[in-house]
Amino acid sequence: MEIFKKIGTWTLRILGALLFILLMAYGIIYYKTKQRLNKVYQVNIPNQQIPTDSASLASGKHILDTRGCVDCHGPDLGGKVFLDDPALGFIAGPNLTGGKGGLGRSLTAHDWIRGIKHGVDKAGKTLLIMPSHEFFHLTNKDLTYLVGYLQTLPPVDRELPKSTLGPMLRILYQVGKFPNLAPAELIKDHNAPVSFAQQTGVSKEKGKYLAVNCQGCHGDNFKGRDLGIPGIKPSVDITATGNPGKWTEAEFMTTLRTGRTPEGKQLNQKDMPWNVTAQFTDEELKSVYAYLLSFQ
Numbered sequence: 001m002e003i004f005k006k007i008g009t010w011t012l013r014i015l016g017a018l019l020f021i022l023l024m025a026y027g028i029i030y031y032k033t034k035q036r037l038n039k040v041y042q043v044n045i046p047n048q049q050i051p052t053d054s055a056s057l058a059s060g061k062h063i064l065d066t067r068g069c070v071d072c073h074g075p076d077l078g079g080k081v082f083l084d085d086p087a088l089g090f091i092a093g094p095n096l097t098g099g100k101g102g103l104g105r106s107l108t109a110h111d112w113i114r115g116i117k118h119g120v121d122k123a124g125k126t127l128l129i130m131p132s133h134e135f136f137h138l139t140n141k142d143l144t145y146l147v148g149y150l151q152t153l154p155p156v157d158r159e160l161p162k163s164t165l166g167p168m169l170r171i172l173y174q175v176g177k178f179p180n181l182a183p184a185e186l187i188k189d190h191n192a193p194v195s196f197a198q199q200t201g202v203s204k205e206k207g208k209y210l211a212v213n214c215q216g217c218h219g220d221n222f223k224g225r226d227l228g229i230p231g232i233k234p235s236v237d238i239t240a241t242g243n244p245g246k247w248t249e250a251e252f253m254t255t256l257r258t259g260r261t262p263e264g265k266q267l268n269q270k271d272m273p274w275n276v277t278a279q280f281t282d283e284e285l286k287s288v289y290a291y292l293l294s295f296q
Helices: 002-037 054-065 069-073 109-118 140-150 167-174 204-218 249-258 282-292
Strands: 080-085 089-093
Touching: 002 167, 054 069, 054 140, 069 080, 109 140, 204 282, 249 282
Parallel strands: none
Antiparallel strands: 080 089
16 A cells, blocks of 8 residues: 555656646746737838828728728627637737727827737737738838728727637747737838839739738748648648649639639638638739749
């Protein structure tokens, strides 16, 4: 019996030591992630004239529709819970309108630009999962169109709890498996000039401008990658070496508008938000197709 008591005692000690090590490791991760998320970014916001004419507002709505804003902020942009898991945390896309609980009633044009383009709040700290690394490249004209439209949103009364991070999400973020948690970190130089110019007609340059949004899931070279998100499949190659390289321009456009591929597969919107790409014009889709096929 004595030997079993000793085994039991040592087992408890070992388990206690392992628990202590795990708690210490998580304590370090918590501290480091808190430090990263509390970093203050210095960004220069130039004065911009926000247009209010009907044509500009229509352009702003088109930009919003083709950037997937409703996926996180809801169809009415009144906010939406898109993650509620004890291990990962609680993440809600905030209410963007001027209604009760909405940000729209307190944000100036500078605040909108700071959040959209740089992914930081009024204090200069990073927003959570706001894909500003995809919006940073927007030309000043498109950015003002978008802000102008956001300032006209009908008020929606919806108060949402504050987002909180669970232990697993902090771990994934700290080990580099979920960098999109803090988008401000993904922008190398917040004060770098935008290199894109306004393009008319079908062109690879226009396709490049539009396809920046695809890089968040498909990677910088559009060859696909592991997104590091539980329950979400790795993204696929959308270049000339992937399925799009086998499709005609018309088949590519149909796929991005209906979610149905030439092979007869129906794409899940959770994996591929074709409801967003369906909003692109013919000219825009043709430009994206031409640009993606330039990658061999």
